Amino acid sequence: MAEKPVLTLYNTLTRSKEPFAPIDPDNVRMYVCGPTVYDFAHIGNARPVIVFDVLFRLLRHVYGEDHVTYARNITDVDDKINARALRDFGKEIEGGALSLNEAIRRVTEKTANQFHADIAALGAMQPTHEPRATEFVQPRGDGKVDMITLIERLIERGHAYQAGGEVLFDTQSMADYGQLSKRNLDEQQAGARVAVDAHKKNPGDFVLWKLSSPEEPGWESPWGRGRPGWHIECSAMSAAYLGETFDIHGGGLDLIFPHHENEIAQSRCAHGTPVMSNVWMHNGFLQVEGRKMSKSEGNFFTISELLHEEKFGGRTWPGEVLRLAMLMTHYREPIDFSVKRLEEALAALNRWERIAREESAEPTEPDAKFLALLADDLSTPDAIARIHELMNFGRWADSSAPKEHQKGSFGFGDGFSGFESANDRRSGVGAALACLEFLGLKVVRDELADDLKQGVEAIIQMRLELLKAKNFAEADKIRDDLAEKGIQLKDGKDPGTGERVTTWEVRR
């Protein structure tokens, strides 16, 4: 393997790119805010999943597969979920047939399973840990950090107070609150439309625990039966799996404030630490066809709809196409998800697959230049440009070469347009394939089953006979029929004999 690249990452905390230095190179730790599973995940949810999956792969490459811990939570504590659990399983809970956690689990099971299926189709690896909020509300048997214990500690240390049936974080108790979002709470007041709750010491104070009415779901706690505030779960679960301070914390940039800001406040004040995570990374937002995605705009798409239903651009889109389309834009830039973009990603994958098959290439090792580009704050657009370069290596004619050498179709023999040896070309393609694999992109699809394959070959033979008889109408009909079934025929000539050769491929 080539030399390990030096990682540089943009840190929201400092608003600059910095060389990455893990606390412990033997255990690099990353936490990413996962989805709230009250409904199917939309394509916007896919972005951080894909972006941080690439980072996970890169970290594993640099520090070793067993030396990276990646935790991504599943938020299954949420009033919308609670309401559904109560609505759908209220009687069972009342009758004692079902505990509240079990009811919530039932509600979230379907969406969580769907989420896993969706992101698997997008080529995302499973994180090392995928904790659920419901399992970290109350003190645990295994002694891992839980939310209630964390809140108790905040009260003890004078960072939280009880008021109006809530436990609130006292923002004033933290001298440097607001570092991440660069917000000054006093200046924030001017245009804020936050209703100032009378029981809060300061308007910026946020809920750690709130009491539930008898009909509302809740957990027993020292402050009565209630449920946790939104931010505390990530403080608990990151500490549980990654420790009080860790290396990288990621999520969408909409989470910078208040979610991440408040996570930092809770964690640092509870643990008495100067930092929660050394690096904070945030992916940009996604628009669909130039507009903010929303149900009312009619441009709202779930991952599943894009994968399986012909709702966007009149066709389904394979996971690798969605993934490549996502990686064509740098993770911090806004991305406009459009049909045109998906078509471009599709065309690139098709071309690469064709080249890989022509060269009979297998993935070798990712190229050093590619890795260096990725290591530079995940410059996936540059990395993809490098893949293009590797794929095209030796395929283009030297423009100074004699005209007759430039003629002809590359696909049907060496020596027409390629001026590198076939071996050189193959090694370029092999490296390119390894790079694609590194990005989690599968380019060469599985072959069709033998019987199907033989069927297609037989039809092609029939068609070749028709062509020999100059029966173009019948031959073209066969080609159209196959096209409708997703089989694309390509006629060419054998460079030696001049005889017609028909190749075919399955449409993506």
Added chain:
RNA sequence: GGCCUCGUGGCGGAGUGGUUACGCAGAGGACUGCAAAUCCUUGCACCCGAGUUCGAUUCUCGGCGAGGCCUCCA
């Protein structure tokens, strides 16, 4: 009102104080019965203004424009 991003050719997307990637699409050509694929050639840009400079797309300031956050949100 406060805070944060960002403005490069038809689109995506790099990069540089002076010779401007790459991909897609387009145009022309080769090949071809026609497609598809492949190959060759090729047009097209650096939001506006001022400043710094021998010289700015690249640096500084101002303006204009787009987006995000401040309320649940990737």
